[in-house]
Amino acid sequence: MTEIRGMPLIIVPYYGEQGLAAWEWLLGFVYFIGLYLYFSRKKRLGLKTRPEYRHLLWGLFAKVVGGVAFALIYFFYYGGGDTIAYFYSALALGDLALADPLAYFRVLFGPNDLAHISLFSGLDVKPLDYIYYDDRSFMVVRIVSVFILISFKSYLLTTILLSSVCYAGIWKCYQMFSEYFPSLIDRFAVGFLYMPSVFFWGSGILKDTVTLSAACWWVYCFNGIFFKHDHILKNAVGLAFSAALMVALKPYILMALLPMTVIWLAYFRVAAMRNTLMRIVILPLALGVMMAVSYLILVQLGDELGKFSLDEAVETTMVIQQDMTRSEQYGGNYFNVGEMDGTVIGLLEKAPIAINAALFRPYLWESDSAVMVISGLENTFLLGLALLILARSGLLFFIRCVTGNPIVLLCIAYSVLFGFMIGITTPNFGALVRFKIPMLPFLVSGLFIIDFLRQQKHLCRTRGFKFDLAVFRKGEPRYPVSEQVDRHTAGRKAPGMATPGLARA
Secondary structure (H helix, E strand, O other): OOOEOOEOOEEEOOOEEEOOOHHHHHHHHHHHHHHHHHHHHHHHHHOOOOHHHHHHHHHHHHHHHHHHHHHHHHHHHOOOOHHHHHHHHHHHHHHHHHHOHHHHHHHHHOOOOHHHHHHHOOOOOOOOHHHHOOHHHHHHHHHHHHHHOOOOOOHHHHHHHHHHHHHHHHHHHHHHHHHHOHHHHHHHHHHHHHOHHHHHHOOOOOHHHHHHHHHHHHHHHHHHHHOOOOOHHHHHHHHHHHHHHHHHHOHHHHHHHHHHHHHHHHHHHHHOOOOHHHHHHHHHHHHHHHHHHHHHHHHHOHHHHHHHOHHHHHHHHHHHHHHHOOHHHHOOOEOOOOOOOOOHHHHHHOHHHHHHHHHHOOOHHHOOOHHHHHHHHHHHHHHHHHHHHHHHHOHHHHHHHHHHOHHHHHHHHHHHHHHHHHHHHOOEHHHHHHHOOOOHHHHHHHHHHHHHHHHHHHHHHHOOEEOOHHHHOOOOOOOOHHHHHHHHHOOOOOOOOOOOOOEEO
């Protein structure tokens, strides 16, 4: 990568002054045209049967623009950061691949130890030490190095390629939600494709870009195996691969997602039982068994989880919390959850503060930079949306939707648990706005589903029918409630359906 003539942007160890050259912008435009042509064909074919495909290109556009904006801000505004360190460490691997392909594959798949870094001795460059010797950071370097080889060693082009590939997981999860509730495809697009934090922090050369996509792939593949029973082998491979990425980069995401998806499955199976007594008896038992299975899996992953393992979770929380509140390092841009005594009970006492911070902070008045102002506006939208839906539906109906609809339970329970985990360990706003993106699409989608159920309830009441939440346990019925009411009133039933959930009030 060459610098802009007369205006170097950053200085990188081993590479000197670096910037964004004119050829990168030109080639980036060519790359984008290629992506546009490929995805426009998929959109044209998909629209014949799937209306959500109208968001395919707009979602890609948001993703690429978010990645480019991220690259520009880290060059012009921050003048460096982890993303630059990841890229130039990966660039060293790219140089090694051209000089000695066998040595490159040894580094790519081998341990990041002294023996393997010595393979760079014949070059003038090597990965940055603090990146190389950190297992999770160097995993990003390994992934990015693959894109380096086809991006002409360009930071901008690598960003575009990485964001485009990671878009696939987000799109698949968005499609899954759209299949459950087709009436909400535009609202789901807001949560998965158009939230500023999602397409900004989830599009650069960062761990967050990969882990967001991995979390979405996990939910999509889990649904394919246990709910749709479709392409079992392919989905099993996808599930294992996404889990491996989350464990390698940010294990706490899997620690929140695994038990919540297992509960989603258990509740879905038990809720489908017709016998009410059986449901009451079996549900607690099934949830207990599934939670025990999740616990055992996480215990078995203890070595891979490292400091995030269950045995070390409390100690890790204390260390991270103390480290990230150092005002001399983070400029005072942090919040305080209060004193913690290092016990599990002590952590749980901080849950309300931590969850609120993760979901809705920084508030707009707490934002002290242009990037934080955007996050503040987004959080204002989230808080307003949550309060509006809560006020419209009422607390009792809100709780009924969470406890009575499996996919809403997944969205809200995962968001709350994940919010607690990052809120208690990340009292720094700059890091918090990045760390929260794996739960944002699910939180927004869960809220929109609750509002949709409220609308269906109101529709039933206005037409003189009793609303039955059980109708929506498997998603939106084939026919809208209003159409079912008309059919019921006319004494006719939809083909293959018995107008479930509708009875005279």
